[in-house]
């Protein structure tokens with residue numbers, strides 16, 4: 310990314326909001342950063358602390374603000390809301406977080422009507438759908454962070470298992486960012502070789518039996534990892550902080566990068582009117598295009614099942 314002029318506002322400056330802010334500063338990806346939270350005192354402390362990192366990165370103006378300060382933001386990132394407690398699943402947070410969005414969205418519309426919105430608050434697919442309804446802007450500008458983090462978790466775990474740089478593992482987790490998500494094993498590759506054909510050519514093949522045993526085990530570890538981290542340290546934030554920074558870079562730098570984010574699904578495998586994750590081309594217009602990857606029958610069924618889980622929750626909460 311060249312010299313940046315980007316203005317970003319963050320609503321919700323807890324664990325996730327601040328890890329994201331720190332990542333953006335370290336990567337020198339933002340010129341103006343506005344931090345908004347109901348806990349003004351804490352945010353003022355965060356701003357002082359962050360400002361002391363600027364001499365080691367590059368010029369940036371960081372303020373603890375109100376909604377009027379967000380005017381002219383290229384990107385607004387929303388992480389405000391309840392996070393999961395131990396044993397809770399993401400869908401348990403719907404009611405409280407919808408109430409919060411009903412309060413904050415009118416203020417975002419008034420002060421920053423054209424910016425791209427990146428929704429992070431869980432359950433992210435439901436919250437992105439609700440934000441889209443409340444946002445008064447085209448749906449390509451309203452994006453959920455979706456399964457970007459889950460896909461990073463899968464790459465990281467596969468990298469460990471296969472002894473390969475995680476950036477060279479080409480795979481996605483798709484669907485809900487939650488319990489019904491699925492791995493797109495059939496179109497995943499390492500070095501141009503489909504996963505299913507990789508084991509016979511792997512120099513470490515004696516050490517594992519990928520297709521038969523390990524695939525399910527790795528997927529379950531990935532799916533359960535948020536629960537495990539929350540059990541141990543109460544929150545997850547490093548992985549999501551950098552996932553958000555990468556999504557932001559694609560948007561702010563008009564990169565046309567492909568990332569698995571949560572978007573409005575219209576007429577894909579008979580699924581309509583839910584937000585969930587598919588690979589999308591991202592640039593300064595938000596979502597340029599949703600890509601429908603090749604899926605086998607099992608994956609298509611998982612995609613539809615995931616959509617059904619989300620639709621049921623949207624109906625139940627009348628969103």
Ligand code: NAD
Pocket residue numbers: 320321322323324325326345346347348388389390391392393402409412413428429430431432433454455458486544545546549
């Ligand atoms: P946190 O409690 O540390 O931070 C939430 C912040 O929101 C707090 O600072 C709180 O004061 C603020 N807030 C609450 N109501 C507000 C309002 N009306 N206006 C402005 N600010 C408000 O929680 P966290 O760990 O940072 O998690 C934040 C959210 O992100 C949760 O919903 C969590 O589940 C979600 N999350 C999503 C992903 C993902 O992949 N999408 C990953 C991790 C966490």
